[in-house]
Amino acid sequence: MEPIKSFSLSKEYLESLREGIDNQKIDFIQESLEGANVADIAAILDELNMEEALYVLRLLSAEIAADILIELEEDSLLRVIREMEPSELAAFIEHMDSDDAVDILILMSFKEREEVISYLTEKEKSANILDLLRYDEDSAGGLMAKEFIKANQNWNVVQTIEEIRRQAERVEKIFSIYVVDNKQHLLGRVSLKKIILAASDTKIMDIYEPDIVSVPTHADGEEVAEIMRKYDLESIPVVNAKNRLVGRITVDDVLDLIREQSEEDIQAMTGISADVEESDSIFKISKARLPWLLIGVIGGLMGAQIIGFFEEGLSKYIALASFIPLVAATGGNVGIQSSSLVVQTLASKSVFDDTPWQRFIKGVSIALVNGVVLGIFVFLVVHFVYGFESIFGVTVGLAMFCVVLLASFMGTVTPLVLDKFGINPAIASGPFITTANDLLGLAVYFGVAMALLKL
Amino acid sequence: MEPIKSFSLSKEYLESLREGIDNQKIDFIQESLEGANVADIAAILDELNMEEALYVLRLLSAEIAADILIELEEDSLLRVIREMEPSELAAFIEHMDSDDAVDILILMSFKEREEVISYLTEKEKSANILDLLRYDEDSAGGLMAKEFIKANQNWNVVQTIEEIRRQAERVEKIFSIYVVDNKQHLLGRVSLKKIILAASDTKIMDIYEPDIVSVPTHADGEEVAEIMRKYDLESIPVVNAKNRLVGRITVDDVLDLIREQSEEDIQAMTGISADVEESDSIFKISKARLPWLLIGVIGGLMGAQIIGFFEEGLSKYIALASFIPLVAATGGNVGIQSSSLVVQTLASKSVFDDTPWQRFIKGVSIALVNGVVLGIFVFLVVHFVYGFESIFGVTVGLAMFCVVLLASFMGTVTPLVLDKFGINPAIASGPFITTANDLLGLAVYFGVAMALLKL
Numbered sequence: 035m036e037p038i039k040s041f042s043l044s045k046e047y048l049e050s051l052r053e054g055i056d057n058q059k060i061d062f063i064q065e066s067l068e069g070a071n072v073a074d075i076a077a078i079l080d081e082l083n084m085e086e087a088l089y090v091l092r093l094l095s096a097e098i099a100a101d102i103l104i105e106l107e108e109d110s111l112l113r114v115i116r117e118m119e120p121s122e123l124a125a126f127i128e129h130m131d132s133d134d135a136v137d138i139l140i141l142m143s144f145k146e147r148e149e150v151i152s153y154l155t156e157k158e159k160s161a162n163i164l165d166l167l168r169y170d171e172d173s174a175g176g177l178m179a180k181e182f183i184k185a186n187q188n189w190n191v192v193q194t195i196e197e198i199r200r201q202a203e204r205v206e207k208i209f210s211i212y213v214v215d216n217k218q219h220l221l222g223r224v225s226l227k228k229i230i231l232a233a234s235d236t237k238i239m240d241i242y243e244p245d246i247v248s249v250p251t252h253a254d255g256e257e258v259a260e261i262m263r264k265y266d267l268e269s270i271p272v273v274n275a276k277n278r279l280v281g282r283i284t285v286d287d288v289l290d291l292i293r294e295q296s297e298e299d300i301q302a303m304t305g306i307s308a309d310v311e312e313s314d315s316i317f318k319i320s321k322a323r324l325p326w327l328l329i330g331v332i333g334g335l336m337g338a339q340i341i342g343f344f345e346e347g348l349s350k351y352i353a354l355a356s357f358i359p360l361v362a363a364t365g366g367n368v369g370i371q372s373s374s375l376v377v378q379t380l381a382s383k384s385v386f387d388d389t390p391w392q393r394f395i396k397g398v399s400i401a402l403v404n405g406v407v408l409g410i411f412v413f414l415v416v417h418f419v420y421g422f423e424s425i426f427g428v429t430v431g432l433a434m435f436c437v438v439l440l441a442s443f444m445g446t447v448t449p450l451v452l453d454k455f456g457i458n459p460a461i462a463s464g465p466f467i468t469t470a471n472d473l474l475g476l477a478v479y480f481g482v483a484m485a486l487l488k489l
Numbered sequence: 490m491e492p493i494k495s496f497s498l499s500k501e502y503l504e505s506l507r508e509g510i511d512n513q514k515i516d517f518i519q520e521s522l523e524g525a526n527v528a529d530i531a532a533i534l535d536e537l538n539m540e541e542a543l544y545v546l547r548l549l550s551a552e553i554a555a556d557i558l559i560e561l562e563e564d565s566l567l568r569v570i571r572e573m574e575p576s577e578l579a580a581f582i583e584h585m586d587s588d589d590a591v592d593i594l595i596l597m598s599f600k601e602r603e604e605v606i607s608y609l610t611e612k613e614k615s616a617n618i619l620d621l622l623r624y625d626e627d628s629a630g631g632l633m634a635k636e637f638i639k640a641n642q643n644w645n646v647v648q649t650i651e652e653i654r655r656q657a658e659r660v661e662k663i664f665s666i667y668v669v670d671n672k673q674h675l676l677g678r679v680s681l682k683k684i685i686l687a688a689s690d691t692k693i694m695d696i697y698e699p700d701i702v703s704v705p706t707h708a709d710g711e712e713v714a715e716i717m718r719k720y721d722l723e724s725i726p727v728v729n730a731k732n733r734l735v736g737r738i739t740v741d742d743v744l745d746l747i748r749e750q751s752e753e754d755i756q757a758m759t760g761i762s763a764d765v766e767e768s769d770s771i772f773k774i775s776k777a778r779l780p781w782l783l784i785g786v787i788g789g790l791m792g793a794q795i796i797g798f799f800e801e802g803l804s805k806y807i808a809l810a811s812f813i814p815l816v817a818a819t820g821g822n823v824g825i826q827s828s829s830l831v832v833q834t835l836a837s838k839s840v841f842d843d844t845p846w847q848r849f850i851k852g853v854s855i856a857l858v859n860g861v862v863l864g865i866f867v868f869l870v871v872h873f874v875y876g877f878e879s880i881f882g883v884t885v886g887l888a889m890f891c892v893v894l895l896a897s898f899m900g901t902v903t904p905l906v907l908d909k910f911g912i913n914p915a916i917a918s919g920p921f922i923t924t925a926n927d928l929l930g931l932a933v934y935f936g937v938a939m940a941l942l943k944l
Contacts, residue, residue, distance in 0.1 A: 069700055071720060198686065226681040231657055263744040264528050266744075268741075286721035289721075296751040299751075299755070305825075327863060331819055335815060335870055337814035338815060338875070356793035357789070360792060362818070363789050363792075366821070371781075374755055385498055386768070393767070396771060399771045411783070412790070
């Protein structure tokens with residue numbers, strides 16, 4: 035008999051697991067997955083099809099399977115939960131933290147969700163889940179979990195340790211114990227380290243740290259991430275409008291959020307409409323990419339119209355055509371640079387940021403510097419190196435200057451406007467805006483040329 | 490007398506602090522900063538000039554000042570440490586974790602660094618710092634701190650708590666206690682929660698968790714971040730080549746790293762050469778942006794040469810000029826989309842990724858789909874909507890098809906090649922490569938046109 039292949043994150047193990055599933059080698063599957071990290075098992079299940087993944091999940095304990103479900107990629111997760119009976123899913127959800135349960139339930143229809151929740155046996159858990167479902171997914175309320183440990187300021191260390199013991203099963207990770215008064219108002223935190231080192235009869239009120247950072251339930255997820263980064267926090271308490279402690283957010287959820295958002299930003303900038311990965315199917319990737327490419331193509335076709343409009347002038351001065359790519363590319367580059375700087379500032383807002391007016395002045399000043407330098411450079415090359423007559427050099431140089439100014443203006447203003455309307459400002463560096471800028475640049479270029487060259 | 494303005498992260502407080510500094514109101518400064526979070530104080534000092542910031546730092550306790558120094562932005566930090574005597578800086582560094590001390594020392598010349606270290610009174614600290622300075626800044630060794638708590642597997646809970654007490658002063662944050670054997674080999678971890686709940690005479694070997702994730706000192710920082718995100722870790726142990734525990738990395742350092750790297754990626758994509766922010770001076774921003782704009786301009790000027798080369802054909806068929814922006818923009822968009830997908834995959838490498846050959850086949854297939862769709866669309870518009878003769882429609886459509894194929898190829902291959910040579914692959918979506926793609930696209934367009942239109 036061949037020896038049991040132990041678990042590893044490899045194509046070989048994946049193959050042997052598939053074989054095990056085909057031949058229903060239950061022992062092999064259970065033994066090889068024993069002790070493996072749930073995130074690794076999830077990475078393996080992501081590679082299996084729905085039946086295979088479900089088969090493996092059902093061979094594992096509900097506790098382990100619950101942890102794996104949380105770690106699955108969204109499309110594998112969707113495939114699997116669609117196949118499960120509400121009662122089966124509920125059995126897994128019993129073992130999840132409330133925030134993870136909500137992340138899964140949010141993917142289902144209202145009706146399915148209600149059904150799953152009706153199967154939950156723990157009343158506290160279903161109440162917690164229903165509470166969390168009220169919040170916007172990307173807000174602090176949507177990110178927080180109801181599983182955390184709090185201590186009344188009047189307790190002593192022994193009472194607090196008793197509370198930790200009571201909750202130990204329910205709360206997997208304890209970083210800090212939050213301290214509240216009799217009305218559940220958040221007062222501060224005390225670290226486990228302090229609890230361990232303090233004498234048993236020490237009152238919590240004598241050792242807790244006041245002046246801690248908390249966030250309201252409605253805070254934006256990105257803001258929470260920035261606060262946790264800035265203040266080096268592993269977890270942050272969430273309070274309601276009355277400053278009552280209602281949840282906590284742990285840094286692992288924030289790390290996932292940051293990763294998702296930076297992917298979203300880059301996808302917005304590069305014009306890929308759905309959440310795709312290189313490993314997705316050809317059809318899915320094409321479908322995600324084509325819409326934005328089409329927008330670019332339509333922009334290009336409109337550009338053809340603009341140039342066609344100046345065709346008479348162009349035929350008199352054919353060299354004008356040669357500098358079309360120069361003008362278009364520079365407009366695009368300047369616009370993207372300007373907008374990405376603004377987007378970066380928007381991502382980490384600070385009270386010391388320049389006012390919109392100061393920004394505007396500064397943006398114009400930088401555009402003037404860049405525009406003058408590039409305009410003169412282009413004039414010099416066109417006139418002296420390429421040997422065109424000076425009026426033509428001036429035309430291209432001046433067009434460059436105007437395009438830099440205009441693209442800077444659009445690149446600065448567009449993300450600010452998008453942000454005002456609650457739209458991801460990273461879109462401003464994306465194909466739609468860039469295409470619009472290209473068209474403006476073309477119009478300016480030919481406008482300047484017609485005027486100066488008297489065509 | 491006017492009441493003391495209490496600390497807040499506001500322009501008003503900043504003004505009153507500046508006034509306090511001018512008038513040497515030491516009491517006001519010390520009292521208003523009392524209890525404020527060090528990250529917030531750092532954000533205020535970032536707004537002050539060097540003399541003002543140094544004045545405030547010197548009024549605070551060395552411990553608080555050390556924590557503030559760590560949180561300063563790099564340029565403020567540089568300004569301040571340049572003014573300090575080595576002995577003064579050493580006094581601050583005494584209060585820092587070894588990894589934070591190294592982050593500051595790394596900014597100085599080798600000679601200055603040695604001098605500061607020579608003033609350190611704690612032998613262990615200077616040994617730790619010298620050890621950490623050996624590692625590459627962006628590796629696990631460069632990110633780790635020497636301050637962590639380890640327990641021998643043979644200890645019991647009481648002995649472990651004694652160790653925590655001994656180290657409590659030195660190790661601020663304790664998430665886990667790492668468990669080692671007599672030769673300091675990493676065996677696993679035990680959480681503070683378990684320590685609190687276990688009986689005093691429980692042996693560590695009976696309660697620790699084996700099978701934990703660790704990283705070698707040479708692991709890349711980005712990889713460490715991805716591992717901590719994937720496995721939801723707040724801290725990760727670092728081991729040397731002999732699996733001996735040598736340090737730990739905490740999630741707060743990883744959050745900073747992730748933020749820096751996503752900013753770097755976006756700056757590489759948008760062509761901003763130095764690490765600039767919107768709040769920097771006009772001169773600094775222009776200087777960071779101009780080099781890449783110039784590259785784009787030079788590319789554009791080379792494009793003018795290419796078009797000039799086809800000028801005869803162009804003058805016979807002036808409408809060719811109209812579609813230059815279309816071809817250039819589509820090539821750019823396709824290239825950026827392809828490269829950003831590859832960059833995304835490279836950022837989270839997985840053993841289940843497609844092989845280079847599979848990637849190539851897939852990339853070509855997607856390019857074929859996109860190229861055919863866009864080529865036919867363009868042909869239809871040019872011929873039927875714009876009313877050009879069919880051979881011209883075919884020319885533009887076929888050129889589109891070729892450009893999509895070529896740009897996809899370049900967009901897929903370039904980041905892979907850059908990554909092979911250890912260069913940030915995000916540059917592939919940046920101005921340099923995009924400009925090169927534009928030129929190729931132009932050459933293809935005119936090549937196809939010359940052949941089909943027999944010019």
